[in-house]
Amino acid sequence: DFLLALDEVHPSFGVSETELKQCVTNGIFKFGNHVERILSDGQLFIGQVRNSKRTPLVSVLLHGPSGSGKTALAATIAMASDFPFIKLISPESMVGFTEQAKMNHINKIFNDAHRSEFSVIVIDSIERILDWVAIGPRFSNTVLQTLLVLMKKAPQKNHRLLILATTSQRHVLQQMDMADVFDASIYVPNITDLDSVDLLLQELKTFTDSERRRAIDTLRASGIEARGISIGIKKLLMITEMASQDVDKVDKFVYTLTDEGSGGAR
Amino acid sequence: DFLLALDEVHPSFGVSETELKQCVTNGIFKFGNHVERILSDGQLFIGQVRNSKRTPLVSVLLHGPSGSGKTALAATIAMASDFPFIKLISPESMVGFTEQAKMNHINKIFNDAHRSEFSVIVIDSIERILDWVAIGPRFSNTVLQTLLVLMKKAPQKNHRLLILATTSQRHVLQQMDMADVFDASIYVPNITDLDSVDLLLQELKTFTDSERRRAIDTLRASGIEARGISIGIKKLLMITEMASQDVDKVDKFVYTLTDEGSGGAR
Amino acid sequence: DFLLALDEVHPSFGVSETELKQCVTNGIFKFGNHVERILSDGQLFIGQVRNSKRTPLVSVLLHGPSGSGKTALAATIAMASDFPFIKLISPESMVGFTEQAKMNHINKIFNDAHRSEFSVIVIDSIERILDWVAIGPRFSNTVLQTLLVLMKKAPQKNHRLLILATTSQRHVLQQMDMADVFDASIYVPNITDLDSVDLLLQELKTFTDSERRRAIDTLRASGIEARGISIGIKKLLMITEMASQDVDKVDKFVYTLTDEGSGGAR
Amino acid sequence: DFLLALDEVHPSFGVSETELKQCVTNGIFKFGNHVERILSDGQLFIGQVRNSKRTPLVSVLLHGPSGSGKTALAATIAMASDFPFIKLISPESMVGFTEQAKMNHINKIFNDAHRSEFSVIVIDSIERILDWVAIGPRFSNTVLQTLLVLMKKAPQKNHRLLILATTSQRHVLQQMDMADVFDASIYVPNITDLDSVDLLLQELKTFTDSERRRAIDTLRASGIEARGISIGIKKLLMITEMASQDVDKVDKFVYTLTDEGSGGAR
Amino acid sequence: DFLLALDEVHPSFGVSETELKQCVTNGIFKFGNHVERILSDGQLFIGQVRNSKRTPLVSVLLHGPSGSGKTALAATIAMASDFPFIKLISPESMVGFTEQAKMNHINKIFNDAHRSEFSVIVIDSIERILDWVAIGPRFSNTVLQTLLVLMKKAPQKNHRLLILATTSQRHVLQQMDMADVFDASIYVPNITDLDSVDLLLQELKTFTDSERRRAIDTLRASGIEARGISIGIKKLLMITEMASQDVDKVDKFVYTLTDEGSGGAR
Amino acid sequence: DFLLALDEVHPSFGVSETELKQCVTNGIFKFGNHVERILSDGQLFIGQVRNSKRTPLVSVLLHGPSGSGKTALAATIAMASDFPFIKLISPESMVGFTEQAKMNHINKIFNDAHRSEFSVIVIDSIERILDWVAIGPRFSNTVLQTLLVLMKKAPQKNHRLLILATTSQRHVLQQMDMADVFDASIYVPNITDLDSVDLLLQELKTFTDSERRRAIDTLRASGIEARGISIGIKKLLMITEMASQDVDKVDKFVYTLTDEGSGGAR
Ligand SMILES: Nc1ncnc2c1ncn2[C@@H]1O[C@H](COP(=O)(O)OP(=O)(O)OP(=O)(O)O)[C@@H](O)[C@H]1O
Ligand SMILES: Nc1ncnc2c1ncn2[C@@H]1O[C@H](COP(=O)(O)OP(=O)(O)OP(=O)(O)O)[C@@H](O)[C@H]1O
Ligand SMILES: Nc1ncnc2c1ncn2[C@@H]1O[C@H](COP(=O)(O)OP(=O)(O)OP(=O)(O)O)[C@@H](O)[C@H]1O
Ligand SMILES: Nc1ncnc2c1ncn2[C@@H]1O[C@H](COP(=O)(O)OP(=O)(O)OP(=O)(O)O)[C@@H](O)[C@H]1O
Ligand SMILES: Nc1ncnc2c1ncn2[C@@H]1O[C@H](COP(=O)(O)OP(=O)(O)OP(=O)(O)O)[C@@H](O)[C@H]1O
Ligand SMILES: Nc1ncnc2c1ncn2[C@@H]1O[C@H](COP(=O)(O)OP(=O)(O)OP(=O)(O)O)[C@@H](O)[C@H]1O
Ligand SMILES: [Mg+2]
Ligand SMILES: [Mg+2]
Numbered sequence A, B, C, D, E, F: 001d002f003l004l005a006l007d008e009v010h011p012s013f014g015v016s017e018t019e020l021k022q023c024v025t026n027g028i029f030k031f032g033n034h035v036e037r038i039l040s041d042g043q044l045f046i047g048q049v050r051n052s053k054r055t056p057l058v059s060v061l062l063h064g065p066s067g068s069g070k071t072a073l074a075a076t077i078a079m080a081s082d083f084p085f086i087k088l089i090s091p092e093s094m095v096g097f098t099e100q101a102k103m104n105h106i107n108k109i110f111n112d113a114h115r116s117e118f119s120v121i122v123i124d125s126i127e128r129i130l131d132w133v134a135i136g137p138r139f140s141n142t143v144l145q146t147l148l149v150l151m152k153k154a155p156q157k158n159h160r161l162l163i164l165a166t167t168s169q170r171h172v173l174q175q176m177d178m179a180d181v182f183d184a185s186i187y188v189p190n191i192t193d194l195d196s197v198d199l200l201l202q203e204l205k206t207f208t209d210s211e212r213r214r215a216i217d218t219l220r221a222s223g224i225e226a227r228g229i230s231i232g233i234k235k236l237l238m239i240t241e242m243a244s245q246d247v248d249k250v251d252k253f254v255y256t257l258t259d260e261g262s263g264g265a266r
C-alpha cells in the first residue's frame, strides 16, 4: 500500500523531511477515486526517473483550485520516492528575500540536486514564489526566468531529477510560457459531490454519526448538489472545525457550507 | 457580558495594549443588532483557535465602508481573547518606513506570534499598509507578497494564531487574490436607519432629550430614510461634535447629516 | 471683527508667521458674501478643535479653481486660531527635496504638532506636494501614503490638531481616496459676476472712479455676464496691474478680462 | 527705437550676455507686423515688473511652431530690460546633467534672481529642458515639478522677477498644468505670405534684386499661397543659404521652399 | 556522410565541445527528409563563410515549435564546421547573471570569435537569453541591443564568423526587429505524420516490432492524422519513455500521444 | 570625379578613417541614377557648411529601408569633405556602454567637433544608438535628449559643423520629434528593377556573362517585376555570395531572390 509505505520513509541526508511532513498536517483522506489515481500517477513518474536513460529530467505540474490538496499530494509523492535528495522550494522558506536572494536560493537547491544521483524537487505554489499579483500584473521576471531555465537544465551525467510543482494559477503559467516547460501535468479537483463530503465527515469523526447524517440529509434536501457544489478539502476541514465550536454544530456546518460551497460571498 | 470582560483585561508581556485601546477612543456603543453579532462571532473564532487541533491558524477579515467601526471592533475582539500575545500591525506604526523596513517589521511580529502558544495579530487597514492607490493602480507588491505568505504560514508545532484584519477596500483585496487567503470574513455595516442615529444620540448626550427628538423628527419629516441613509459611526460622531459648536446645534446637525448621509458632495 | 483679530496675532514659538503672512500678500478683500462665510466656517472648526473631547483631530479641505484665493484664506483662518503651534507645509519649502526628504519633513511637522496642546497645520497645494502631473499620471505615492496615514493619526493624548489643506484638483484627491480622509470641505469659488469685479476695483483704487465705471459699463454692455464670467481673484489682480501699465488702461483691462474671463486662449 | 536700445545694453554682473546674444545669431528682421507687436508687448511686461507693487512676479510664455523665432525674440526682450540680473536657462547649458543636477542648476538661478532687485529669467525650450518625448510619453517629472513651484514662488520682499519662457509644444504644457501657471502668453507665428518672404529676401541680400523678383514671381505663379504656406524664419534662412550654393540658386530656392513650405515630406 | 564526419570532430582550443555535445543527448534520428535538408543547408553556410571574401559575417536563424529539435541541429551543424572557434551562448550558462553580466559574457565571446580566423557562435534559445515573457511583455533590452549590434559587427579584417541562433518565438524576434538582422533562416518542423512516428519507434527500439505495429495501427485507426497531428521530437521521446514504465506500454503510448499530439490540455 | 576624389583622402588628425572605410567594405557600385544624385547632394551640403556665414550648423538625415546602403553613402560623403575633423558615432563603438557612458561619449565627440574649424560627424543607425525596440516601445531617453540638444547646439564662433545621420526607422524619429531637428533629409532607396540587378551582377563578376543573362532572363520571365521587387544592395550581395556556393548557382540565386525580393518569409 502506497500510504503505508510513506510511513516507513526514514530521514536521510538531503531530505527536508520536517517541511515536507508539515505540508500534510491532516494526512491524506481517501474520500474519492482521484486521490488514489493521482498517487499512482506519481509512482509512475518516479519509476520513469529511476529507470529511463533517455529522460534524466522529468517535470510534473499539479494544478487545481485553491485548497484542493495540491501541496499535500505533491509532498506525499515526493516522500514516497525514497530518493536520497528530496527538497522543498516554498514561498514560506523565502519570506523577506530579495529577488536576487530567491534566485540564489533556488539555484543552489537545483545545483545540489544535480549532484545527487536521484533527486526530487518540490516547487510549491509557483505563483507565490514568482510574487504574482493579477493587478498590473506584476511578478518577478528574475525568478521566473531562473525557473524557466533551471527546469530545462539537465542534471549531471547519469544523474536523474524529478520536479514536482504546484499551482492554483495554471492559466497564468501558460501566459508565461511556463506550462509548456512541464513534461506532464496532473489536475487536483475540488470536492463536487455530497458523497465525498459524507466520506470525509466519517473519517474526521468531528460529528456523531447521527449529526453527520442529519447534516448530509439537510444539504441534500436543500438541492445544493443540483445548484453545483465545489469546495476544497482545506476549506471543508476549516468549516467543520468552526462549526464544532458552535452550540448548534450541524446548523452552523450546513449554513456555512451552503454559503461557501456555492461560491457565495462570505 | 462581553464588554464587561474587556474591562478586566490586564496588561501582559506581548500585548500592545495602549495602541489597541487607542483604536476604541469613543468606546463601543450598542446602537444596533449587528454590533453584538460581530462581537459574538469574534468570540467563536477565539474559541476555535483555542480548541481545534486541526486548524492552528485562523484568519478573519473585517470589511465595510470607511468609518463604519472596523478597527474599533477588531481591537475589541482581540483584547477580549486574553491571549498572551496580541499585537497590532498598523499603517500609523510604519510611517516613513521603506518597503523593506515594513516587510521586516511585519515578519518580526509574525515570528514572535509563532513562538507564543496563543496569539492574535490585528492587521489594520490592509490597503494602507500596502500603500494602495487606485490611480495606476499602485501598491507595494513586496509587502503584499509578504502578507500573502505569512497569512498562510502555520505557527510552530502545537501553537495557535488568530489573524484579524480590516479593510474598506475588499474588492481590491479580491483582485489581489488576498480575499481568498482568509478563512472567514465579517461585514461591518454603516448606520442605515434613524432609529440607530437616535439610539446613538441618546448614548452620546451631546444633545438634550428635546433637542435630540427635534433633530430626529426633522430628519424623519425630511424623508431622508426613504431616499436612503448610509453613514459611518465615525462620521456621525464628527458631525455631532461639529454641530455642538454652532449656535443652532440641531439645525447644523440636521443640515450636515442630510448632506453627508445621502452621499452628497461636501 | 475677524479680520481685525488677525492683525493682533503675535509671533510665538512654533508659528511660521512670515511664511503664512506671505500667503496673503494682497490682503483679503470682501468682494462677495462667500468670503465672510468661509472665514466664519473656519472659526467654527477652530472652536470644535478647542472644545470637543471626542474629536481631537479635525481636517478640512479648501478646494476651488486655480487662483480663487484658497491659500490666502487657509493662512488667514490658521493665523486667527491663535494656537501655539501653526505651521505651513508648502511645495515652495520643499523645492529640490527627494521623496524621502519630503516624507521626513512632513513627518517631523506632524510629530511636532502632536506634541503641542493645540496645533494647526496648513498643507498648501496638495497636488503640488504630491508632484502630481496628469500625463501618466504621475505622483509621489511615498508622499501620498505618508499624508494619508498622518492625516488620520491622532495627536498625543488630550492634544488637539486642526489640519487645513488646499487644492485646485479635488477630483484627483478623490481618485486617490484622499478626499474621503477629510472630515469636512469648503469650496472657494471664482468671481462670477461684474458686481464683485466692481467692488474689487473700488478697493484696489488702481482706476479712478470714472475709469472704473467706464470699464464695468463696457463689460456689461458687451454681454460678458450672459456668456458666463469666471475668474480668480489672483488673475484679476494681475490683469488690473498689467492694464495699468498701458496708455489706455481701461481698454486693455476690458480687452484682457474679456479674453481671460471667458476661458479664451491667451 | 527698441532695437537701437538693444545695442546700447552693456555687460553687467549677473547678465549672461554672450549666451543671450548667441540666441539672436542672425539679428531680428522686421518682415511683418507681428515682430514689432511682440517686442512692444515685451516692453509692457518689463514696465509692469518695474512699477507694480502688487505683482512682483510676472511670467510670460512665448509659443509657436518650430523655428518661428521664439528664442531670438525672448532673448531680445530680456536684454532690452536693462535689469541687473538676466539669465538664460537652456537645454544646451545642461547637456549631460542628471535630473538632480538640472534641478539644482535651475534652483540656483532662481535663488540668485530672488536676491537681485530686478531680474529676468529666460527659460528656453521648456519641453527640451523637461526631456519631453511624445512616445510614452516621457519627461522628467522632477524637473517639471521644480519649475512648477519655482514659477509661482515670489522673490524676496520688494524684489521683482520677470520670467520669459519659450516652447513649441504649448499643448504639452497644458496637459502638464504648466500653461496655467503663466500670467500671460504671446504667440510667435510662422511666415504665411509671400510678401514677408520678399521682405526677408530684400534684407538678406543673398539674391540680386532680379533673382529675388524671379523667385517670388515663380512662387506666386505656382499658386503656393492659395494652397497655404507656413514656414519658420529659421528654416527660410537655411533654405536661402542652401540654395545659394547651387548653380541655379533661384530654382533650388523655389523648389525647396515649395517642398518645405507646404509641409511636404523632405 | 555528414553525420559520420561529426563523429570525427576532435576537441580543440576555442571549442566548447562538452556543452555542444550535451545539446544532442539522444543523437540525430533521420525520421524525415527535412532532417538531411537542414543539415546540408548548414553545410552550405559553412562553405560560404569559409570561401566568400564579400561576406565575412553570415547569420542564420533556426526556428520552429517548442521541442522540434532546433538546438540539437544547430549544435550538430556547428560541430561539423571543424572551425577552430566554436562557442555556445545559452541561457543555462548564464543562470543567475545580471543583465550587465550577461552583456559582458556575450560581448566577450564575440570579441574572442572576432580574433579567430574562422568562428561559429551558437546562440541558443534567444527568447530565453532575452528573459522574454509575454505578460507585459518584458525582456532585457540591454541584452537585446547588445545582440542586435554584435550580430551586425564585422569580425577583424579577413576573419570570418558564422552565427547560428535558435528560437521558438520567431514572431517575437520580428517585433523586436531582430528577425531582419539575420541573413537567412531555417524552419525546423514538428513531426506531422504517423510514418515519421513509426520510423522513430523503429530506431528507438523501446517497443517490440509487434508492439510498435499495434501502436501505429491503433493510432491510424483512431483517425488522428485526419484531425491533424503535430508533436516535437523531444516530447515524442518523453512520451515513449513514460509509456514504457506502464504495465500496458502500447495503450499508455497511444493514449498520451493522442492527448498531446492534438494539442489537447494535459 | 567624386569617387576618385575619395581615394585621394589622406589620414589626418581628428579623422576616424579606419572605421569610416569599414562602412564601405564592398565599395560603391553605380547601379542606378540615385547613387550619383545622393553623392552630389552630399557635395552641396559640404559646400554650404564651408561657405555660408549664416548657417554654421547643417544636419542631414539619410533614411531608407534596411540594407539599402545608407551607412556606406554617409561615410563616403563624409570622407569626401576633406575636413580636418570627421568622426563616426556608431552603435558598434558603444557596445556594453551604460546610458551615461553613451551620453558622455557622444558629448565628447561633439565638443571636439565644436573646437575644430570644419567638422563632420556621422551618426550611424540612430535607432540602434537609442536602443530602440518597437515592443513597449523602449529606448534611451537620456541618449535621445542628448542628441536632440547637441544637434541644435551651434559650434564655437566661426566654426562649422556638418551632421550626417542614418536611420531605417524615420517614422520613429518623427514620433520622437527628432526628424524635425534635421535641416534636410535624403532618401536612400532599395533596388526595385531588374536592370539595376543586372548592372550590379556585371560589376560583381560572381557569375559568368551567360550565367548572369540566364539569371536575369529567368527572373524576368517569372514576372517578378510585375509583382514588385524591392531589395537592398546589402542583401543582394549576400544572396549572390550564398548562391555562388551552390552547385547550381543560377537556380539558387533566382530562387532565393524571388523569395526575398518579394518580401516573402524566409
Ligand atoms: N486526499 C487528500 N488530498 C490532499 N489533502 C488532503 C487529503 N486529505 C486530507 N488532506 C489535508 O487537506 C489539506 C490540503 O491542503 P493543501 O495545503 O495541500 O492544499 P493546497 O491545494 O495546496 O492549497 P493552496 O491552494 O492554498 O496551496 C492538508 O492539510 C492535508 O493534510
Ligand atoms: N458600535 C461601534 N462599533 C465601532 N466603533 C464604535 C462603536 N461605537 C462607537 N464607536 C467608535 O467609533 C469609532 C469607529 O472608528 P474606527 O476607526 O473603528 O472606524 P473604521 O471603520 O476603522 O474607520 P476607517 O475606515 O477610517 O479605518 C471609534 O472611535 C469607536 O470608539
Ligand atoms: N477675498 C479674498 N480671498 C482670497 N484672496 C484674496 C482675497 N482678496 C484678496 N486676495 C488676494 O488674492 C490672492 C489670492 O491668491 P492665492 O494664492 O491665495 O490663490 P490660490 O487659490 O491659492 O491660488 P492657486 O490656485 O494658484 O494656489 C492673494 O494675493 C490674496 O492676498
Ligand atoms: N523677426 C525675427 N524674429 C525672430 N528671429 C529672427 C527674426 N529675424 C531674424 N531672425 C533670426 O531667425 C532665427 C530664429 O531662430 P530661433 O532659434 O529664435 O527660433 P525658435 O523659434 O526659437 O526655434 P526652435 O523652435 O527650434 O527653438 C535667429 O537666427 C534669429 O536671429
Ligand atoms: N532529427 C533530429 N533532430 C533534432 N533532434 C533530434 C533528432 N533526432 C533525435 N533528436 C533528439 O531530440 C532532442 C531534440 O531536443 P532539442 O533540445 O534540440 O529541441 P529544441 O527544439 O531545441 O527544444 P526547445 O524548443 O525546448 O529548445 C535531442 O535530445 C536530440 O538528441
Ligand atoms: N551604390 C551603393 N550604395 C551603397 N552601398 C553600396 C553601393 N554599392 C555597393 N555598396 C555596398 O553595399 C553595402 C551597403 O551596406 P550598408 O551597411 O551601407 O547598408 P545600410 O543601408 O547602412 O544597412 P542597414 O540598414 O543594415 O544599416 C556596403 O557593403 C557597400 O560597400
Ligand atoms: Mg498549496
Ligand atoms: Mg480603521
Ligand SMILES: [Mg+2]
Binding pocket: C070, C071, C072, C124, C125, C166
Ligand atoms: Mg494656492
Ligand SMILES: [Mg+2]
Binding pocket: D070, D071, D072, D124, D125, D166
Ligand atoms: Mg528656440
Ligand SMILES: [Mg+2]
Binding pocket: E070, E071, E072, E124, E125, E166
Ligand atoms: Mg532548444
Ligand SMILES: [Mg+2]
Binding pocket: F070, F071, F072, F124, F125, F166
Ligand atoms: Mg547602416
